[in-house]
Amino acid sequence: MTEITFIEHNGKEHKVDAAGGGSVMEAAVKNNIPGIDADCGGACACATCHVYVDEKWLDKINPMGSMEESMLDFAENVQPNSRLSCQIVVNEDLEGLVVTIPESQG
Amino acid sequence: MNDNSQIIIIGAGQAATSAANSLRQNGFTGGIKIFGNENLAPYQRPPLSKAYMLGDTNVERLQFRSLEQWQGDDIEILPDTEIVKINAKEKFISDIDGNFHNYDKLIIATGSRVRKLNIAGSNLENIFYLKTLKDSDAIKGHMVAGKRIAIIGAGYIGLEAAAIARKFGLEVHVLELAPRVLARVASPELSGFFERLHTERGVHIHTNVQVAGFEGDDKLNAVLLGDGTKIECDVALVGIGILPNDELAKDAGLVCENGINTNSFAQTSDPDIYACGDCANREMGDKRMRIESVHNAIEQGKIAAAHIMGAPMPKLESPWFWSDQYEIKLQIVGLWNDATQSIVRGDMTQNKFAIYHLDSENHVLAVDAINSPPDFLVGKQLVFNKTALAPEIISDIAIPAKEFLKNIV
The missing domain is CATH 3.30.390.30 (FAD/NAD-linked reductase, C-terminal dimerisation domain)
Known part of the structure; x- marks a missing residue:
């Protein structure tokens, strides 16, 4: 299990244990984190699981695919550290990962 | 709503999950019970004809949350429990074992069931429908190179399954009554694109054909068309649409027309009963629509939860859909x-x-x-x-x- 902290737009923190091999989005859904709707269930089709990744982990997470990049180009409130959490694969290197949920998903 | 309030959700799919999660997110502290008629925690259905059938994901990942995780949020999941009656006047429901469950607010999220083909040979072995995890597993068992599959109905389910079957190396025939594929859900231009795509990938698309019967001894060996043509096959998948599960609501006296009528707050004709997802015929502007999509299920679940809690309504979106093929x-x-x-x-x-x-x-x-x-x-x-x-x-x-x-x- 890998500990991940989700921070809601209003600052409320949620620490959860995420299963290795699953996605950060799945960890959010399994713990009912507000703001991660994940309508498409991880098919990279909806951009409703957008998060900002704390910079300390940016180079540890798996790189972006072209579909994700393209979706993020057009999502709301995008920043350089934006990712779709359904595309971030959980592994031990991500222990302590912190992600923040954008205002548009608040 | 307070700590002693009881909210019951009938159905354990996407709409039920959305409603339960939104109730907790909106601060509901009373009891929530979700009654499902399958033997596992609520799970996602779209991957059943996509990533799951391909083998790219597993049951654990299909389930939104494990039973323990639901418990952690104090949401009671009652799998394998069929509900047989809603007593709207006394505000309780009855399950098949004769137990009563009282509610303050009831959410009907019973979804839909597949439309069945009742023609000669319908009872033969190896004729499948796709709605549940079990169905997907059964079909997947036949996804073996060299086998021949006849897919009846060229809707999303049929075409997604066709793409998977080709990937596994089956001979694939798609049989469609309408003049084009995706006729009910897509524009002619889009239909043309998908027909060309599947043909290029080796799928035999037959439009304007009527399926008259199935042939075989015990097991299926051919589909018989209206013009007498036989399509030889080892397995058939029928995907010809769904019907809303609105019988409980009808029996309870709720207004139903092609699904359970709901207003813009997802309320039925009984203000303490809500309906969400495939089973609901929702008010949208000056029309009513029953929308078969994940987005619709999630949105209505959120609307019902917000209305019950007196919370602000969620931001609405235009209906949207997706499909993965090849x-x-x-x-x-x-x-x-x-x-x-x-x-x-x-x-x-x-x-x-x-x-x-x-x-x-x-x-x-x-x-x-x-x-x-x-x-x-x-x-x-x-x-x-x-x-x-x-x-x-x-x-x-x-x-x-x-x-x-x-x-x-």
Whole structure:
């Protein structure tokens, strides 16, 4: 299990244990984190699981695919550290990962 | 609503999950019970004809949350428990074992069931429908190179299964009554694209054909068409649409017309009973619509929860859908049916393009995006705002889709 902290737009923190091999989005859904709707269930089709990744982990997470990049180009409130959490694969290197949920998903 | 309030949800799919989660997120502290008629925790159905059938995901990942995780949020999941009656006057429901469960608010999220074919030979072995995890597992067991599959119905389920069957090396026949594939859900231009795509990948598409019967001794060995043609096959998958599960609601005296009628707050004709998802015929502007999609299920679950809690209504979105076939990701936003013009943006032969559907005043009613997320995400905003956009601007790929957003007034 890998500990991940989700921070809601209003600052409320949620620490959860995420299963290795699953996605950060799945960890959010399994713990009912507000703001991660994940309508498409991880098919990279909806951009409703957008998060900002704390910079300390940016180079540890798996790189972006072209579909994700393209979706993020057009999502709301995008920043350089934006990712779709359904595309971030959980592994031990991500222990302590912190992600923040954008205002548009608040 | 207080600590002693009881909310019961009948059904354990996407709408039920959304409603339960939203109730907790909106601060509901009373009891929540979810009654399901399958033997596992609520799970996602879309992957059953996509990633799950391909073997790219597993049951654990299909389930939104494990039973323990539901318990952690104090939400009681009662799997394998069929509900047989709603007593709206006394506000309780009865399960098949004769137990009563009282509610303060009831949410009906019973979903839909597959439409069945009742023709000669329907009871033969190896004829399948696809609705549940069990169904998907059973079909997957036949996805073996060299086998022959007849897919009856060229809707999303049928075409997604056809793509998977080709990937596993089966001989695939798709049999469709209408003159084109996806006739009920997609524009003619989009149908044409998918028909060409599947044909290129070796699927035999037969449109304008009626299925008259199944043949075989015990096991299926052919599908018989209305004109006498036989399509030899080892297995058949029937995907000819769904019917809303509205019988409990009807029996309880709730107003139902093609599903359970709900107002814009997801309330039925009984103010303490809500309905969400495939089973609900929701009010949308001046019409009623029963929308079969994940987005609709999630949105209505959120609306019901917000209304019960007196919380602000969620931000509504235009209806949207997606499908995965081969390496093609289709994303559709809006409803194209009232469109008078369809404008193609990009090159259809490159498997990367979009179709914008406009009314006679150039308002964007729907966008089909094929491997083109920008058109989908821009389209979401254009459709929601019913933005007017000139056809010659849409077809000009030198203008980035982002520029279209400037036309939103």
